[in-house]
Amino acid sequence: MTTTVSKDSKATRTRSISTAPPSMKVLAVKILFLAIVDAVAVFAMSMLFFRGDWLVLGIVAVTTLLVNIVYLSPGLLPGKYLTPGLIFLAVFQVFVVVYSLYIAFTNYGDGHNSTKEDAISAIVLQNTQRVEGSPTYLVQLVEGPGGLGLLATSPEGEVLVGTQEEPLQPLDPGAVTLDGDRAVAAEGWTSLQQQDVLQRQQEVAALQVPLSDDLADGFLRTTDARNAFVFQSVFVYDEAAGTMTDTTTDTVYADLGNGQFETEGGEVLGTGWQIVVGPENFLYPFENPRFGGALLGVAVWTFAFAILSVGLSFFLGLFLALTLNDPRMRSRKVYRVLSILPYAFPSFLSALVWLGLLNTEFGFVNEVLFGSANIPWLTDPWLAKFSVLLVNVWLGFPYMFLVCMGALQSIPEELTEAATVDGANGWQVFRGIKFPLLLVSTAPLLISSFAFNFNNFNTTYMLTRGGPRMEGVTENVGHTDLLITLVYKTAFEGGNRDYGLAAALSILIFIVVAAVSAISFRQTRALEDLH
């Protein structure tokens, strides 16, 4: 962005002060900016190098190189303008789509949250439990030739020392410095100060000092670097065999390729990991006919909802625009302001207000407008659909009103006059002249409005949360669910969040919206040709 500015200033400068060397200052600024960018990139790359993130490092390096080439080489003028935009496009559009696509082919979700290594360490860590009734040892972290160790004072006052490799050994009391009850230093060991401990927290947290040569006796572990307890591992990971063993029951859990540890008998450990599962998520609706049927119902309703919302709000908006555009109408400004009001509130707030208005017993609509009738606006499947549409049209017509008003006012008055002179009546003028001209300018907006309503999450979710619920389907699918709320519910609500399935469903939505938009835009072009 800044480069664009400097380009502009360069142009002005060369024109006004022709004597000064034209590009020296600009060049200096350019080099300065590039230097900053490169410095940042080098810093980022060095961080990535130490983390071992080679893929990202490579991408950053290539991008930086590209940026330098584009801005340093003469020529490539379009590139200078396009590069920032292309980079943003790659990061915020292409990457998002590619990443969603990748997720759709994985089992990412509850219980499959990270990598296999993470799952193994989580299982081991969670099942490392304090031996019941084991005493509290006061510990001091020390370092010896064998690495990090614990200098532990038992409740009886015995002082022991050990490391990950060497089990705890009693120390000669004479070789130990005490601070109160706690041994704080021993000969041959360097005591770690608090700040050293803080520097090496991961190491300290991972330190397990065995009580004896027999691992079954347990080990000392500290979580706060001051107190240690005797722990035992219930689950042990066998690296060679790739299996997890429950030491209390000797059950062996193996990785059978399903992204989890399981026994042959089908017993599964809760924590699994992410794997690529192929097209499974896309096939899910087909393999579960009930869910597939519900999904089809939701898809049909989504189309109906989007088309009806756009159609009804467009005609309502158009009607109002025509009415309020008529010079014979009095106080037009007041009505116009009133018509735009729903547009001024955040839509989710309006939806919540409507939720209250439509309450069966206490809502304003039933209480006042229908004389205390108990009409179940939000809990009856068809009435709920009607209510969602009603609220959405209420939310959407001001936009259509504004659009139509603008389009109407841009149609030259002469056309109407000429038609009237030719003997056309008001309806004929509207049908034959105003409406087609209006459609040319509003059709693209109608299409984008369709795409918006196709994914209109706010209205549905705030008003009914997709309910009332469909019966006979295990998944949480409701009668007013749109595809997008269904995706949201699959991904973030209920017992098992399933990001993989949600991503697959959202890709299906993307395909539908893209196809509909493509076809519609082609139709629009035909409309323009007419014109």
Next chain:
Amino acid sequence: MKQSSLMKVAGVGALALSLAACSGGGTPAPAPSQSESAAPQGGGELVIWMDQNRADALTDVVATFEEETGTTVEVVVQDFDSIDENLTTQAPSGEGPDVIVGAHDWIGKLAQNGVIAPVELGDTAGDFQEIAVNAMTFEGSTYGVPVSIENIALVRNTDLAPEAPATWDELISTGQAAVDAGSAEFPLLVGIDPNNADPYHLYPLQASFGGPVFGINEDGSYNADDLQLGNEGNVAFAQALGQWSAEGIINPNISQDIAKEQFASGASPYTITGPWNLSAFQEAGVNYAVSEIPSAGGEPATPFVGVQGFMVSAYANNPIVASQFLTEYIAGEEAQTAIYETGQRAPALTTAFEAAQSNEDVAAFGEVGAAGVPMPNIPEMGLLWEDWGVAEGQIIAQQGGDPATVWTAMADKIQSSLDG
């Protein structure tokens, strides 16, 4: 720490590239923390995710901790209800916090996703209310330091119902009498979600019919393999619920907000609610008293007890400091009292709990909670809420036919998703 390299592509890529695009318009390094220079050198940086209330309450405790340990604490304020989800998705990328505040019933799911690590309370475990420590325990490990306990109870308008009802029938008859006399509009107010009923608010009544959700293991934890939701007591509750709905005692159109509003305006002698609504009643000038919910089915009407506490991320960069912060500061009376004072929920630390007894409301809610049961924290619990609530909603709205049939179908469906 393992990185999800694809996520890194997004993060670092965006950073470096946006800089490139803006030709150096921004600074890449995170803003240096202000207290770094003043603190004793060497301390790590502790990142804590908290909601606004607790962040406000703990300002002093955090400042003391920073001063005494030389650690820099970065408090990131988040919406309480989204903390678990954010932790689940962000922790594996290495971008998560060291410590979060959370609800105990998240623990099963968070542990299943491997994003929280056990915290060893050591001998201090005995300093807390027993129910609080039990709630924070999952599969034998304790996952955090509990700070506050909350539960629902019966709140009554003492002008309309001077005495606490001893039995459910007494509650109903007093309520009905008030309605008949014209001094009240509703015999009882229980807030319900229009789409989803509210299993949480109805649970005490359900429990009083001998209807738990899961069986209990020997060590007191919930047994996911033993779903009790469809048992005899629960079916009896379903029938009673249908009957209460027919009699207008439980009304499907009274949402939580309406229940609060109506009780505050004196429209009912009774409501079943938690301490979070008391301030609204005080503001409205209602004279109220808190007591236990009378049994409707013969057994004690035990509410679910929710416990909030501080947990350590399994991906914490500073596990030792995090542990020290929890066991030495959050478990201390100062922190527990501070959180209690802003939230009005009973503290988990016994000494702080006893000190808080001077507040009548806290004492009354605490007494009811002491007899309650912790909300199950096993991950399987997540499969229940939705179906359970929908079935209750149908029964209350008198849809779907016989309450017992609706209920049994729901229990069967949950059983099959548990098996599946």
